[in-house]
Amino acid sequence: EIVLTQSPGTLSLSPGERATLSCRASQSVSSSYLAWYQQKPGQAPRLLIYGASSRATGIPDRFSGSGSGTDFTLTISRLEPEDFAVYYCQQYGSSPWVTFGPGTKVDIK
């Protein structure tokens, strides 16, 4: 089983700042089958990034993903008020099994 670790656990930033979230896998994620999701309180998760770096439909370009192998990054270039949420990475390279990371909370400083 591929185990995902996310850091930091909590990121305290101000609107307008840049957010850099890390996701590290216990073994290489094949073909960069890694996704990022955003979840706000009381809501279902929303797909942001798939294939490590492709933005999902309707996702603003301030969100970008990068990385390969075991190290992946989600960057939010300039935080908007609606971006304060919990972010999860997910690998689907070991199909059919899927695993999620523990999440990074981005909160207002």
Place this chain on the structure above:
Amino acid sequence: QVQLVESGGGVVQPGRSLRLSCAASGFTFSSYGMHWVRQAPGKGLEWVAVISYDGSNKYYADSVKGRFTISRDNSKNTLYLQMNSLRAEDTAVYYCAKDADIVAIRTSEIDYWGQGTLVTVSS
């Protein structure tokens, strides 16, 4: 637009059973793999199970293997999760979720989620 509506959650005693349903609309249900993902109160996301578009392949997380069964009825556009021998640690919001790739031979990212149904296992 894609809609996934879960139902069947509630309070159940340990050791008992419960069946969740997920009514799908807005897409060709029979062409996509479907997942169940759960989230315990205040915790992160945990993948539970996936079923292929035609129902021929099913896979489970170790934590539910042998107790939960995923199934689908493509004629009714409905996904199911039969949960037996429930434990306190199964308490969670259960999300029905759609795989992104059409008629896929492998799991892909999840592009749509339902709003979830809460299952509470307690005596």
